[in-house]
Amino acid sequence: MQRRYSILAFQIVAAAIASGGAYAAPFTYTNARFGTTCTFPDEVFTDRQPEPENGDGQEWLSTDGASLICSGILNIDNDTPKGxxxxxxxxxxxxYKITYSKTGKDWAVLSGTKDGExxxxxxxxxxxxxIRTxxxxxxxxxxARYDALVGSIAASLKAD
Incomplete structure (x- = not known):
């Protein structure tokens, strides 16, 4: 397990360096309510927002206008990746426009644009x-900067 985190940390740092900047070791967030975990460079996402009252996740903002949310929700509708x-x-x-989507047995990925972002x-x-997101x-x-980071951050999503 430790080796997996070391490899992930390397991937995030390598992606950050490739995108034009060198970053410190990545930060791993774990949501206490749902056990959702994700890892990201905290030198990019520096502004931690207040945790919502329901404790379902956390949001961070960057100084250049990006945001990251790591959260969980109960799958009360028994939703599936394909659904x-x-x-x-x-x-x-x-x-809102989806430009890419892919599903697996227990995961789904979407990308696109929303309100110009x-x-x-x-x-x-x-x-x-x-459902962890x-x-x-x-x-x-x-x-270019964030495309280099997205894959590593998304791959770090897991249940604690």
């Missing part, structure tokens, strides 16, 4: 009845 993606693709909300979302559908949103002008 989630189908519902999101059918969403006709103005300013690029977003990337990964969801894990746990056997424990919890990481959501990263950033301005299109910063695409």
């Amino acid at each position: 989630f993606v189908a519902a999101e693709r059918a969403d006709s909300e103005p300013g 690029i977003f990337y979302e990964r969801r894990l559908f746990g056997r424990d009845g919890v 990481v959501w990263i949103e950033y301005p299109p002008a910063l695409k």
Whole structure:
């Protein structure tokens, strides 16, 4: 398990360096309510927002306009990865467009644009009845910087 974290830490730091900056060791957040865990460079996402009253997750902001949310929700509708993606693709909300989606047995990934920002979302559908999510949103002008970070951050999403 320790080796996995070391490899992940290396991937995040390498991605950060490739994107034009050197960052300190990544930060790992674990949500106490749902056991959702994700790892990210805390030199990028520096502004931790107040935790919501329901304790379902946490949001961080960057100084350049990006945001990251790591959270969990109860899967009260028994949603599946394919069902989630189908519902999101059918969403006709103005300013929301899915440009990429992929599903696996217990996960789904979406990316696209929402209100002029690029977003990337990964969801894990746990056997424990919890959906764990990481959501990263950033301005299109910063695409190269954040595209280099998104994969490593999304891959770090897990149940604690």
